[in-house]
Amino acid sequence: MPRYGEAFLSTDEVQLIDRYWRAANYLSVGQIYLLDNALLREPLRKDHIKPRLLGHWGTTPGLNFIYAHLNRVIKAHDLDMIYICGPGHGGPGMVANTYLEGTYSEVYPDITQDEDGLQKLFRQFSFPGGIPSHAAPETPGSIHEGGELGYALVHAYGAAFDNPDLIVTCVVGDGEAETGPLAASWHSNKFLSPKHDGAVLPILHLNGYKIANPTVMGRMSDDEIRHLFHGYGHEPMFVEGSDPAMMHPLMAHTLERAIDRIRAIQASARDGRATVDRPKWPMIVMRSPKGWTGPKEVDGLKVEGFWRAHQVPIVNPRGNPEHLSLLEEWMRSYRIDDLFDNAGGLLPELQALAPQGRRRMGANPHANGGLLKHELKLPDFRDYAIDVPHPGGTEGEATRVMGQFLRDVIKLNAEARNFRIMGPDETASNRLDAVFDVTERVWMEGIEPYDVHLAQDGRVMEVLSEHLCQGWLEGYLLTGRHGLMSCYEAFIHIVDSMFNQHAKWLKVSRTLPWRRPVASLNYLLTSHVWRQDHNGFSHQDPGFVDLVANKKADIVRIYFPPDANTLLWITDHVLRTYDRINVIVAGKQPSPQWLSMDNAATHCDAGIGIWPWAGTEDTGSEPDVVMACCGDVPTLETMAAVDLLRQAVPGLKIRVVNIVDLMTLQPKTQHPHGLDDRDFDGMFTRDKPVIFAFHGYPNLIHRLTYSRANHAGMHVHGFEEEGTTTTPFDMVVLNRLDRFHLAIDVIERVPGLGITAAAIKQQFRDKLLEHTTYVRAHGEDMPQIRDWSWPDRFTKHTVD
16 A cells, blocks of 8 residues: 555556546536436437536536545545535536446435436436536535535544544635635634644635636636635645646645645644644645636637636537537547446546545535434533522523533533534623533644643634634534534624525435434523613614524424523433524523423423413403513513502503413414414404514514414514613613513503503503613612512512
8 A cells, every 4th residue: 555645646547537537527427418318328419408507517527536636535534524615506416426336326225327318317417307517415424515605624624523533625715715714714723633633634625717707716827826725724735737647746746745745734633742833734736727627718718718618618519510519529439339328327537536425525424414423422401400480580690500501511412522512702701601610712823821721622612703602613513523612692683694594404314215314503591682781782683583483394494492491401302402593592691580491391392382470360250461481581571560560550460471482372383382362362362453573573472473363363472673872771661671661551452441541551650761871870670670589579479
């Protein structure tokens, strides 16, 4: 077996790899163009061509070239390697290569390794009822949705963390390299431990053009590129040219050097020889023409090596005989008889170039992470419960209690190394700092004596980029591990598009029997809209849940725990789920605790419930008004409003409904957690006013309940895009979510109260004026607001 770093390819080996590459290129062109005549057994006719030509050729031959050479190095050194295809529409190449290695036919048995299978392979590509034009969940070996650019490299690093024997090769297109997330992703190497993690081998593929323009990096000189990536912490190695006879040996030699360097870095770290200095990891910069091996010109215009090669180089073969002839010439230039036998199978000497079994990149279990997933060891969440002698009888910080639970999750799974927490520099700020009792933040740079909670072996990953945190976590989950991301609520919007792509991935992968379930993507959103006392309007936005609620019911869950014990139950629950996206919105500030652990478990299991101890309705009769609340601050203000009304209007029959699982508001036919109409009507009535205090934008509640019988009776208070740097209570007053506005709304909505309780309504309005004057004079909320607590006398009868 050759040693790493040797340049050794013989002429015969170069020719074999070149033939394999030509086969992948032929299959890629066939997918874009052909409906029939898969092996060109007869002259190409227009009825052999698809009526709609969809797909992207320009990046594909470079991807195929890389794949063929990775096959060689995997076989030569028995490497455990996966391939992440960054160029957005490289699907033809990824499908072609997984077909050639045999994985595709194993996953999809109807796509056989013969002429009939080729016919089906070609027809399905970008065709109704078929497969997308990009690497997608349907593509074996893929953990990366290629439909949007920017996330390939961060997914690669997420896959490498805690995978010590894995090499993740990530091809970054020069168009993708212009995106902000990708630019930040180069810093991921500062978080990669050569001792405990695998390696990422980035290959920056510079073909010079994107859709209709040159690329920035494509026009940079080698010297600029070298300095840039040296500054990023990489050792760039260059592979450049257009002559395959020269490029094949150069690529083989460069890959050997790169693998040799990776192994040397890891060996030094793992046998104790590594210094504290962060290593410079290798990367490859490959320059090759866009649309390599395709037509040089079409209609007298430059194609190969120009942006016209980006999508479909020959645009009208069905309607233009010259185009049809040019397409046939192009496809026959790959010398089909030198690639496939009479039955349409890849020739044996070419089949032998691919790795075997799970070493094939399309069959590597890391790219189907559910095959490797082990359940987390979880402590009993009940052991962390806050004692609640009666509702509102104590205060606590919900996320601080959650942090204690997560601390022991990390501790119990330390040996398995399959759980990490990601967040943009906010773990301590979000009150999860108990985790630092058992772990540190991972940090591969130098550590000063005065630094705290930094170590090369940390389980907490913090970087001030939501894109990186999200991408790391996605790559980590998709390769079989577990995790959680915490973030300030307002800034989770930065990853809206990444959330969209992951939700789409899960939706599709759930329909593919061969894709095994992966652990859920779990968000904790805290430092939320209602408690931004010093940050102000820029930090006040609860709208991420609106985006989440748009997704398929099988995928998303949204939780608003009102206190610490409910948050504990929910945290335990989401860490046990799979193939979901769970969003938890919970405050970190001291607040009243409402439910004992037993009551919290019962309440969370249902997702929604009446709090009989809070209301005044008679058993067996309907209330005059339903006061609903969803979220910790809305619950607090609702309870305070109930207190006001119980004292001021003692005959009023009030029902209090608390919602933990937002999706229970949807009909059962729309979401598996939804209430059926009978249960919903029993809880909210069919015709009584419902004063609904909601954490987010009011329109979301109306969207979720629009088909309910009592939708017209829903009067929702929530965030009205009013905010500033102010006191906590003034913030809710600005948005009419406060206790006084809620109580006033009850008086205005309950028939008859508008007249009989007019004086009380005026008292509440006077209190709002008093509040405004007070906070502007003193800079803090009035004592009767700050010191309010739920009266114990209101709950004694339920305890008895």
